[in-house]
Amino acid sequence: MPTEAKSITNEWQAFWLAVGFLTRIPMLVRIDYSQKLMNQCSVYLPLVGLLLGALYAGLFTLLSLAWNPLVCVLLVLCFHLFITGAFHEDGLADSVDALGGGYTVEKRLEIMKDSRIGTYGTVALVMALGLKAALLLDAQSIWLALLVAPAISRLTPLLLMAWLPYVTDPDKSKSKPVAEGFSRKRLLVSVVFTVVIVLVFSPWLPGLWLVAITAILTVALVWGWYLQQQLGGYTGDTLGASVVFCELALLLGM
Template sequence: MKIAWKHEWQAFWLCMGFISRIPMLARIDYSQQLMNHSSMYFPLAGLVLGALYALVYQALMALFPLVVAVIGVVIVHLWLTGAFHEDGLADAVDALGGGFTVDKRLSIMKDSRIGTYGTVALVGALALKVALLVELAPLPVWAVLLFTPALARMTPLFLMAVMPYVTESDTSKTKPVANTFPMPRLAVATVFSVLLTGAGVCWLPELMMAFVVSTTLVGVLWGWQLHRALGGYTGDALGASIVLTELSLLALLVAL
C-alpha cells in the first residue's frame, strides 16, 4: 500500500512538472510507466493551476478594471505553463494547414518555427479567451478560472484512449504518456471530473452541460480531423485539444 501511494504521489508531481513550471515537491523515480500513469492527474493538475488563476484574478480585480485583470491572468497562465498547450495548437494548425501528406504534416509539427496558420490560430485563441472571460463577468469569473483548466484536460485523455499515437521519435516527450494508456486510470480521471463539475454547478449552473457538450464536440470533431489528416494523434494535437476544449467550454457558458 505504501509503495502504491508513493507511486501515485510521484505520478501527480511528474504530471505537474510536465504541464507547468511549478517545481516538483517530490523525488521522482522516473520510468516510462510512471510517466504514462501521470496522465491520470491531468484534471487534478489543471485544478491546481485553476486555483492559482483564480487567486491572481481576485488580487488583480482589487486594483484594476476587469479587462486588465483578465489579460493579466492569461499572461500568468502563459508564463506558468510555458505556453505549452498554445505551442501545441500553433504547431498542429500549421501542420494541418500547410501539409499535404502525413509525413509532411508530422515534419511541420516537429519544426520549432511558427507559420502563418499557427500565428493566426494562436492570436485568435488568446483574443477569444480574453473576450469570453470578459463576457462571463456577470458570473463569478474566479469560479470559471478555477474549474475550466481542469475540465478541459479530459479531452486529451479520451483521445489517447481511442486513437493511436503516430509520432515515432524516441525523443518525443509525449510518447511515454501516451503509450498503452490504462483504461482504469481514464475512468478515475472521468469520475473526478464529473464530481468536480458537480461541485462547480453551485456557482456555474450550466457547467455540467457545457462540460459534456464541449468535451464531446472537441473530442469527436478534432479527433476526426486528426484521424483524417494524421491517422492518429501527436503531443501537439493533445495540447491543441486542451485549448480548443477550454474555448468551447467558455463559449458555451457565455451562450447558456
C-alpha cells in the same frame, strides 16, 4: 515497503511528475523517475488543471482589488503562459501549421516537429488568446470560469489518447511515455474526478454539467475525427490543441 504504501507513494510521485510535465511549478517531492511512473501521470491531468485554475482564480481576485477586469484577465493570461510555458498553445500553433500547410501525412508530421511558427500558427494563437480573453470577460463569474475550465478541458486529451493511435516518431517525442502507457482504466479515474469537479461547482454555475459534457464530447469527437482523417491518429501537439479548443468551447457555454 508494504505494497499498499508503495502504491500510494507511486501515485503521489505520479501526480508531481504530471505537475512538472505540464507546468514550470517546482516538484516538491523526490521523484524516482521511470517510464512506468511517466505512464501513470496522465490520469492527473484534470487535477493539475484544477491546481492551475486555483492559481488563476486567486490571482484574478487579488488583481481585481487594483485594476479593472480587462487588465486582470490579460495579466492572468500572461501568468498562464509563463507558468505552463505556453505548453498547450505551442501544440495549437504546431498543429494548425502542420494541418494547414501539409498535403501528406509525412509532410504534416515534419512541419509539426519544426520549432518555427508559421502564418497559420500565429493567426491561431492570436485568435485563441483574444477569444479566450473576450469570453472570460463575458462570463457570469470570471474567477469561477478561471477555476474550472483548466480542469475540465484536460479530460479531452485523455479521451483522444484512449481511442486514437499515436502517430509520430516516438524517439523524438516528449509525449511518448504518456502516450504509450495510457490505459482506459486510468481514463475512468480521470472521468470520475472531472465529474466530481462539475458537481461541486454546478450550484454556482447552473448548467455547468451540460456545458462540460457538450464541450468535452464535441471537441473529442470533431477534433478526433479530423485527426483520424488527416494524420491517422494523434500527436503530442494535437493533444495540446485539444485542451485549448475545449477551454474555448467551455467558455462559450459559460
